[in-house]
Amino acid sequence: MSSEPRKGASRHFVLAAGGTGGHLIPAFALAAELNARGHHVALITDERGANIPGKPDFMPAHVLPAGRFGKNPLGWFAGVRAVLQGRAMALRLFESFQPSAVIGFGGYPALPALLAATSAGLPSIVHEQNAVLGRVNRLLAGRVDAIATSYDQVDRLAPKHAGKVHLVGNPVRAEVLRLREQDFPDFTDESLFRILVTGGSQGARVLSEVVPDGLAMLPPALRQRLQVTQQCRPEDLDAVRGRYASHDIPAELGTYFEDMHERLAGAHLFIGRAGASTIAELTAVGRPAILVPLPIATDDHQAANTREMARAGGARMIRQDAFQPKELAKQIQAMAMNPASLANAAHCAFNCGRPDAAKDLADLVESMSGIDLMDVIRVGESAGVAAALRPATGTPRKAAKERVE
Template sequence: MNKHYVLAAGGTGGHMVPAAALAAELMKRGHRVALVSDQRGVRFPGLFDGVQTHVLPAGRFQVKRPLGWASAAREMWRGRAMARELYRTFKPAAVIGFGGYPAMPALLAAFASGIPTAVHEQNAVLGRVNRLVARRVDAIATSYATTERLSEKLAGKVHLVGNPVREAVLALRAKPYPLLEDDGIFRVLVTGGSQGASILSKVVPDGLAMLPAAFRRRLQVTHQARIEDIDAARAKYAEHHIPAELATYLPDMPEQLAWAHLVIGRAGASTIAELTAAGRPAILVPLPSATDDHQTANAREMSQAGGARTIVQSDFTAVELAKQMQKLGLDPAGMENAAGRAKSVGRPNAVSDLADLVESLDAPVSRLPVGKPQRKEAFA
């Protein structure tokens, strides 16, 4: 039966990419989908083609700026009223939040309107907005077997589904790891996620330059950099005679992953999901300022499986990068093994499992899928 669903997400890639994957799956199943976000979210190119989009006001409650809370509350309440008006005409069967403050008005309106709700948590630490609504929603979909800041009292409505990725990324799972020969091209993809990462632009070119000449000549680099860093990074690669293509945004990320032998990047939720879906080994540098240090938690499962090496940012120097690169790059069999270990912790059915959960939300309680068993430590 055709149903209507509202997806509500904050404006960063970590929230928007899984929301877009779910939107595509639901539409494939014959449903209509509307997106609620902020101005950043609706501008992501190509993610929500064919999806009705709505920008609602949503105040941001900043811990260090309590004087702004009253204004944020007024904006949140105004967004809630606009969402309720949307629901009167769109009549959603359920509202799904993906985190970020822009998701809050849509969820508050759903609570007030008696519409079934769920949240999806992309990170290994339950995000601030999802924590605020966790007790009121009907279901909580998680991406990791262990999710910190998630109360054990909520275990009955927790469903481990994984973090959805785009179909083009998921298709890489069926393809073999790119052939890596002792003297062949070694392709490196450097990405800081949707917002880039200055530390990668500062360290990676110099780190690669410290590799032995024979290894350095094999390198072929694609580097996503911030606009303020890109010229300096390009100049460094040129100075070190390392072939490198640089861009501030990589719209063809699935194609970039397809040929990459190694990824150097942050440990954002979407990055980890795509690496483990495609099966690509990585050197991960978690963002130290991430809320609740969630990127370190995100990297843990992949690193423990042997699919990645995690370096804390304070230790991420050119010397350290060169040392890790030599260990990895001079062992083609080890690289292929690491790729398989990365793939072993991927959850390729994430989008279909999440869509199944969403479709069940307005069903009788007896038909709701039972949350997958969770270990006690999963609710740290």
């Protein structure tokens, strides 16, 4: 589908997302695609999302109340009140902005916006980034018109909703997607072995404790060629620096790297968590990985996220309770002692990528707004059931499509 704007086809769309990068990165990618097609886009989010780096300048942000519903029922009344207040504010926004469709990306701030859309009779879509349908998307699944997924197997998706499933993938940042055109960095018995380690604020501690000692256990043929880049929490920096120095392993450490996409481009192996955006970027670029799912992730969704990439041969998953230096060294050796094995894993990761995710999701959004398209994702009843219910295999699949004249 072309990104060229179509004359007379301009529409208004509202995107609603929680304030984390996992929800907002795909929302921003869709916003950029819709803007390139000549549409107007607004964002509903929370305070974090309104101020997060990377928000497109063309997209105004509206902060609405959004209650949270934890394990304590005593807080539910306040949560319901906030959702109802946010829903009323969203309805007033829709009266002035007049959106053709509302698209939710999960997170509690998306709930009042989607409830307002369904009560106003506006076309609505939810996009699920993970391989487990999130809480808010589960609440909305029966109300919305379409469910866009990132994986062909999505847990917690009720069979009765399978007919509205559209497999599109998880949109990634444009600067990352451009790296798909580059070859995997040369890796031979003589070349440097560049490893990128990241884990986010919740996941960096265990990586800081295990990775340096695990790398030190590698055979000399690998260890002597190491060049490590690792993201750490500020309080861990000195200890990690000391660990690498004691092992005589060159490592660049930081709490944040603005050029992370460039570091990913040069990496031969990634070690880190298995968030949805991380998996989408690794498969978009084609980088093999050792993934350590965050054990406290809701519904264990990070472990589910690893399934497709691991079964295809592009990644290895280690549960955190088994993530010890000896096990890490063992898995790295299995992937990298033979240069051809690492390159093959990179190819398998690449084949899991869905580089047209933003375009395919934009096609779906436009189809909900009454624009005639030449290429719209149309997952029918049988295909939708298959996408939702069949077990994942190692063979990557593209979204099912039909031509719509």
